[in-house]
Amino acid sequence: MRPEDLAGLDRSGDLSYAFVADAQTMVDSTFVVLSLGAENGRWFRCTAAAVYAIETNLSVANMDFFEFADSAGEDGVFRGWE
Template sequence: MTVLPEACGLLVVRTGFSGQDAWQAVRAALGVTDEESFVEEFQDEVEVVNDPAYAGLTSDQLLALLPRGYTNPILVVVDSAALESAEMPVLVVDLVEERGRTFRVIPAELPSIQINLSIANMDFFEFADSADADGVFRGFGTS
């Protein structure tokens, strides 16, 4: 398997290929502005990998394919579960604190997670432990 591409920002890897319309909806949702208007900053920091060579790979398999020197604290996976849900909860994978730990997040909350982790304002567990009972983080105070 090919190593994931070098990236200056956050890698978002598509592993689910169940439908192009669903994929386009996730892509559009990743650009939704959150309450703090992080969308423009966030879009500039995202590298999307849309290659069928990564179809069906697990988060553990993707961890082994990260490029040397990738410094972002998380990896984002758009898998079949994200594409088949109306909420499009993408998988967030920890690369620092508990490497490989995961939770899902609705796309509108991803910029906040990325920014807070990249400046060490918050820790991965704070978001993961705040996910709802179904394992999806929808923001603080939504449970």
């Protein structure tokens, strides 16, 4: 199942994003970060080390999804800011 397919599933609650482990996660330890809110269906990958920073900032509305997605590298993986 693709991330876009997950975004279209029926769900309850106020979820605005999700972290998803898939087959690629098992190979390179990157997670799918999927928007379920304003940018429903948009996604990027992040390193395991970046999960905490993304979740913390999104959960307190300190940053928006697009700020992380737009900061992903050319390979589509967000690794944090240096």
